[in-house]
Amino acid sequence: MTSRIRALFRRQFNKWLDKRSPRCSEITLNQRRIFIIPSSAGLGFAIMLLGLLLLAINYQNNLIFALCFWLFSIFLVAILHTYANLAGLVLRAGAAEPVFAGELARFHLHLGAGQRDRHRLNVGFPGQQLEICDIDAETGASNLIIQYPAQQRGALRPGRLEIASRFPLGILRCWSAPSLDWHCLVYPRPRYLRPLFNDADNGEGNIPDRSSDSDEFSGFSRYQAGQSPRRIFWKAYAKGQGLLTKQYEQSQADELLLAWDSLDGLGVEDRLSTLCAWALDCDKRGVAFGLKLPNRSLSAACGAAHLAKVLRELAVYR
Structure with missing residues (x-):
């Protein structure tokens, strides 16, 4: 009382x-x-x-x-x-x-x-x-x-x-x-409850590491904020030519789609936590990734701005 x-x-x-x-x-x-x-x-x-x-x-x-x-x-x-x-x-x-x-x-x-x-x-x-x-x-x-x-x-x-x-x-x-x-x-709290599926080949496997520079070299471009430091061409910077980044052609198979429907059997919060962990892992490895929610989709991209946009969509979902 x-x-x-x-x-x-x-x-x-x-x-x-x-x-x-x-x-x-x-x-x-x-x-x-x-x-x-x-x-x-x-x-x-x-x-x-x-x-x-x-x-x-x-x-x-x-x-x-x-x-x-x-x-x-x-x-x-x-x-x-x-x-x-x-x-x-x-x-x-x-x-x-x-x-x-x-x-x-x-x-x-x-x-x-x-x-x-x-x-x-x-x-x-x-x-x-x-x-x-x-x-x-x-x-x-x-x-x-x-x-x-x-x-x-x-x-x-x-x-x-x-x-x-x-x-x-x-x-x-x-x-x-x-x-x-x-x-x-x-x-959402990042929790890796399911392994990451590569939507391009419909299989389960490791996340491709884009920092390894294993794809075909296509040229140089000016450095932009959010790009991986491993891609910077440091020899050009040492010669006073500014910050240049190495560009590699990225195959469609290396673009990941973090899909809501691939997490059947999990609750809403568990799905969001897993998608959050996937997004952080993709960003850490420099992999271009997209997001597909029941009411929202984001095209594949990479960088800090794209990661912030994806995490925001996960935070405000429903």
Whole structure:
């Protein structure tokens, strides 16, 4: 019963936060997004003040009265300084590189200090490891990498960020839960559950290694990003002629088609994981390969851009 009440309260609180602080790519923390509550040390401090006040009233001791009011004034001043440590802080969502399922997604966060120094900021996602940082006003900004577990393939949206501080005395906890417009593409977990079939000869065998340069030589061309370093003509580069790559005529039999239908008997996620492992293996060996899914087909090609396109199709499938 208690867990149900907590879950209901959490849902209602999140709905209230969504209205008060909607999702956006850049957020400046202000009084609408910052909350202050006493910490466990702050509760002990408040109990001590109450005990001093009762003691001063009972004994009519002016010195204890003065001590109690002085400590209470420190508590009020600490509220202002704790709030000021977060107020005006600018948070901007950065890029997030694609990862494979089961890895940690890395979200880049840009923090703008504004006109004052920031001390002992705890930044992270709820339930995950928090990053602690200080920001100097002269530097003006700080870049953090916040990690979040990527459990499933597809588009990952990690939810609300948590940023908190107990500066300067630790008796108050000032926190905010901004919702940044973050998304990360999660590829299927690569698992080699079936051997790779060469669709050209309808047989099962090893992946041809295109880096061996065993085909017929056809000439040179200018190097382009993504091509295998083994094809670079280093003698020409040593003579100052720039980066040239050796070109070989590629037979149709060496073009592989990674087909969904060739993985009968496997579930959807197992098929995607196997196709992902095949694509990585083909790219590693420099083999041109295509992809055939029930709702999408990609022609055979090679290179980093083609691999990224294939992995994206596998990640967003259905």
